[in-house]
Amino acid sequence: MSSQNIYILGIESSCDDTAASVIHNGKILSNVIASQKIHEEYGGVVPELASRAHQQNIVPVVNQALERAGITKAQLHAVAFTRGPGLMGSLLVGTSFAKSLAYGLNIPLIDVNHMQAHILAHFIDEEGFDKPEFPFLAMTISGGHTQIVKVNSYFNMDVIGETIDDAVGEAYDKSGKVLGLGYPAGPEIDKRAQQGNPKAFQFTKPKVDGLNFSFSGLKTAILYFVKRETDKNPNFVKENLNDICASIQYTIIGILIDKLKLATRETGIKQIAIGGGVSANSGIRQALKDGEQKFGWKTYVPKFEFTTDNAAMIAIVGYLKYLENDFAAHDITASARLKI
Numbered sequence: 001m002s003s004q005n006i007y008i009l010g011i012e013s014s015c016d017d018t019a020a021s022v023i024h025n026g027k028i029l030s031n032v033i034a035s036q037k038i039h040e041e042y043g044g045v046v047p048e049l050a051s052r053a054h055q056q057n058i059v060p061v062v063n064q065a066l067e068r069a070g071i072t073k074a075q076l077h078a079v080a081f082t083r084g085p086g087l088m089g090s091l092l093v094g095t096s097f098a099k100s101l102a103y104g105l106n107i108p109l110i111d112v113n114h115m116q117a118h119i120l121a122h123f124i125d126e127e128g129f130d131k132p133e134f135p136f137l138a139m140t141i142s143g144g145h146t147q148i149v150k151v152n153s154y155f156n157m158d159v160i161g162e163t164i165d166d167a168v169g170e171a172y173d174k175s176g177k178v179l180g181l182g183y184p185a186g187p188e189i190d191k192r193a194q195q196g197n198p199k200a201f202q203f204t205k206p207k208v209d210g211l212n213f214s215f216s217g218l219k220t221a222i223l224y225f226v227k228r229e230t231d232k233n234p235n236f237v238k239e240n241l242n243d244i245c246a247s248i249q250y251t252i253i254g255i256l257i258d259k260l261k262l263a264t265r266e267t268g269i270k271q272i273a274i275g276g277g278v279s280a281n282s283g284i285r286q287a288l289k290d291g292e293q294k295f296g297w298k299t300y301v302p303k304f305e306f307t308t309d310n311a312a313m314i315a316i317v318g319y320l321k322y323l324e325n326d327f328a329a330h331d332i333t334a335s336a337r338l339k340i
């Protein structure tokens, strides 16, 4: 298998990042991403603006991915694209582009599930990063997702827990908005949290049965807390920002770790791989390290550029499916609510 020389182009356009990547066998040659700044002004992704920006970005992004990889279109063996889940208008841009490119080059088309891709990003060949062994638990945490998945093999996965409302990244971003921070607020809350007292303020954790999550109550609790305190002292947020951030972070990490503990108990699996933008968080990384000591976990955090929305993860799934001759028909359509 490895004696073959397989080049696959991966294309990702499910949300607000237009991305393309070339993988050679299991190794990433290029990973290009055009993030859409426009949404910052709105404090969240505006679907109509996102699909328009994808249309503008897709050709230059793909060209750059090929150029940086040092190959031409003619050398590609297949085109992999994100079929879903995501915003329909955004998905359609990547889907139709990938279809016409594969058709024009007369090479196979490979559909990729974005949520599987976040998990399979752990299988990119990258020096200094171990690949998890099956079975393992994958927790995908970002602005759009909060999910715990039992991964039995590459393409046999069971979702065992997910959010019933907001994603964990949204909890960060919406709390940040209440505190007057920029969007996305996760990185700044994380930075300030490291300088604050995590026990300064208490927020109650939501009570959700089993392995599911809920974050919308926390956001409301923080909103009312800040309103109440600023009524008493208009400078409350300014004077206590680091402590507030530390307390929010402490609560959120506590919620995630409690569910992971439960998942390891229920499945008997102690290998945990995390992905998604929130996996950059210093609190979750520390908590996972502590889990290795305390509970005998083995934890995996991928290289940062492969964990936020990116096309390298689409390309690795494309490669794995290529090896299994698992190709898409040319009449395949995007699917906004695609399940794992």
Ligand code: KG4
Binding pocket: 015, 141, 142, 143, 144, 145, 168, 169, 170, 172, 173, 184, 185, 186, 187, 190, 276, 277, 278, 279, 280, 281, 282, 307, 308, 309
């Ligand atoms: O994976 P990603 O880039 O895009 C998707 O949402 O799919 O994740 C972005 C999310 C945002 O909500 C952002 O606030 C959060 O990840 N984030 C963080 C950190 N870095 C990014 N949240 C907490 N701590 C961080 N260090």
Ligand code: ZN
Binding pocket: 114, 118, 142, 144, 145, 308, 309
């Ligand atoms: Zn994602």
